[in-house]
Structure formats: structure tokens, C-alpha cells
Amino acid sequence: MLDNISLMRLNEFMIILYALSVLLYFIDFLHNNRKANRTAFWLLSIVWILQTIFLFYQMFINGRFPVLNIFEGLYFYTWVLITLSLALNRFVRVDFIVFFTNVIGFMMMAIHIFAPSNAVSAEVSSQLISELLLIHITMAILGYGAFSLSFAFSLLYVIQYNLLKKKKWGKRLIRIQDLAKLDHMSYVLNVIGVPILLLGIILGVIWAYIKLPDFHWYDTKVLGSFMVIAIYSFYLYSRIVKEWQGRTVALLNIASFFVLLINFFLFGSLSRFHFWYS
Known part of the structure; x- marks a missing residue:
């Protein structure tokens, strides 16, 4: 079982990868840079894999689907956005939609990670905010x-x-x-x-x-x-x-x-x- 600090570090790692992905999609948006697009896609894929693992982990430890409060809902909403983004990028190639979608997804994920919730202790919440x-x-x-x-x-x-x-x-x-x-x-x-x-x-x-x-x-x-x-x-x-x-x-x-x-x-x-x- 992972403790709260380990989960916090995992989420911080995901938000860094997500920020890099958004940056590369922005470069591709401006310059039609296929190399930046591919790298952004793989970074986003890593974020999606980590998010999926975390989602199933939360389901396992809570014994339910984690969408019963605003913070869990934001996380699942971000997961849905990333899933759709990857599908669009892989099969439809609507690159600009992918970029703008992930700006929204990044905001939602940041709110989920850094906003305090009842699921974590006051000490961890304070550390996250700092x-x-x-x-x-x-x-x-x-x-x-x-x-x-x-x-x-x-x-x-x-x-x-x-x-x-x-x-x-x-x-x-x-x-x-x-x-x-x-x-x-x-x-x-x-x-x-x-x-x-x-x-x-x-x-x-x-x-x-x-x-x-x-x-x-x-x-x-x-x-x-x-x-x-x-x-x-x-x-x-x-x-x-x-x-x-x-x-x-x-x-x-x-x-x-x-x-x-x-x-x-x-x-x-x-x-x-x-x-x-x-």
C-alpha cells in the first residue's frame, strides 16, 4: 500500500510530464513540428498510464469507483480528457483540438492534485499547497x-x-x-x-x-x-x-x-x- 507522501510524489511527477507535453503540443501548434507532436504524444501516454494505474488503485483501496466528491471527479474528468486526446491524436489527427483540450486537462489535474481534500491529512494538504x-x-x-x-x-x-x-x-x-x-x-x-x-x-x-x-x-x-x-x-x-x-x-x-x-x-x-x- 502506498502512503500519502508516495501518492503525492507520483501526482507531482505526472503534473510535470503533463506540463512538458502541453509545452511540446504548443510548439507543434505553432510550427507543425511532427517530432514535438510525437514526443508530446508519448509523454501524454505515460501520464495516461500512470493515471490509469492510480485510478484502479483508488478503486481497489476504496472499494468503489472514485467519483463521489469534487476532487475525485476532477481526476476522472482529466483522465477522460487525456483518453480522448490520445484517441484523437492517434486516429483522427486533430492536433489543435488535442492541444487546447490538454490545456483544460492540465488545469483540472492541477486543481485535483494541489487542492486540499478530505482524503488526505492536513499536514499533507499544507505541504501540497506550499x-x-x-x-x-x-x-x-x-x-x-x-x-x-x-x-x-x-x-x-x-x-x-x-x-x-x-x-x-x-x-x-x-x-x-x-x-x-x-x-x-x-x-x-x-x-x-x-x-x-x-x-x-x-x-x-x-x-x-x-x-x-x-x-x-x-x-x-x-x-x-x-x-x-x-x-x-x-x-x-x-x-x-x-x-x-x-x-x-x-x-x-x-x-x-x-x-x-x-x-x-x-x-x-x-x-x-x-x-x-x-
Whole structure:
């Protein structure tokens, strides 16, 4: 028989695999990357196998089908979504449906894992909530890191562009990478950063609902975080749909980073709860 801590670790492992799968499906969604799609499919398959084992384990120890409360229902709902996603990906190939379905599934699974329930002790529930906060902060920082590197590449792009335009040949021009590579790297980092930050925000909202009695959607930090996601999503939209290129999209990326800094320093300090972690 598995104890509560072992079950908690298993669920945490599943949520990490699920997050990686969603990230790879997002990359495939943007670039029609079949390798990313296949890897996401196999990661999702592993999550499904672990979920199925856990589902039957719960049936065995409880002597019933585990859907009698909201937390059990969320878990079964997530299992159904993943099952349908795998079937669609395997037989129908509706890739975009699979991606968006799994964003929903990830949210439901995170709520199931990290929301306290009567099935676990108060100590384990408290630890889960604390670890949810830790994962939220870690994913947000990783997303911010990707955006910071993307900003650096865009800044180098603008510098190199101006040097070429003014025909200032020299060692500085040679040492900076060519424009195409700088542009590509800034774009790739944003493709990585957007889903990571989005997943981190989702986990943060779940934590706030669980932990804070006075959580409000109109809090400055909440609004600022969604504004950051919105402007970087607009960057991706401009790049992929509108096919913006060159200096224009580099300047948009630089402006997006300044919005991120405003959110991090100004909106964070104005937030009613964001630094009240306990």
C-alpha cells in the first residue's frame, strides 16, 4: 500500500510530464513540428498510464469507483480528457483540438492534485499547497528567464541592424551574430516562455483560490500577469499570422519586455497579496 507522501510524489511527477507535453503540443501548434507532436504524444501516454494505474488503485483501496466528491471527479474528468486526446491524436489527427483540450486537462489535474481534500491529512494538504506555490514561482521565473534572453537577442538585433544600416564595419559588427539567427533565437525563446508562464499563472491562480480568502481577479499583479501573456501572445500572433519580421518585431519584443518589468516591479509592489506568501 502506498502512503500519502508516495501518492503525492507520483501526482507531482505526472503534473510535470503533463506540463512538458502541453509545452511540446504548443510548439507543434505553432510550427507543425511532427517530432514535438510525437514526443508530446508519448509523454501524454505515460501520464495516461500512470493515471490509469492510480485510478484502479483508488478503486481497489476504496472499494468503489472514485467519483463521489469534487476532487475525485476532477481526476476522472482529466483522465477522460487525456483518453480522448490520445484517441484523437492517434486516429483522427486533430492536433489543435488535442492541444487546447490538454490545456483544460492540465488545469483540472492541477486543481485535483494541489487542492486540499478530505482524503488526505492536513499536514499533507499544507505541504501540497506550499509545493504548488513553489512550482508556480519556479515556472514564472523560468518564463521570465526565457523572455529576458529573448529581449537580449532582440536588443542585439536592433544594434546589429543599425550598424549595418549606417555601414559601420568593424569588430563589433563581426562579433554579433547575423540578423536571421538573432531574430530566430528571440522568437524560439518566446515560444518556450509563453506556455511556461501561462502554466505558471494557472497554478498561481489555483493556489490563490485555495490559500487566500480575499483573492480578486482585479488585483494589479493578476491583471499585470495576464497583460504580459497577452502582449507576448500578440508578438507570436504578429510573427506567425501577420508575418512581421525584422526590426519591427524586434522592437515589439523589446517593448513587451518592458511591460514584463513593469508588472514584476510596479504591479508586484501594488498587489494586495503577492508578497504575503506563507
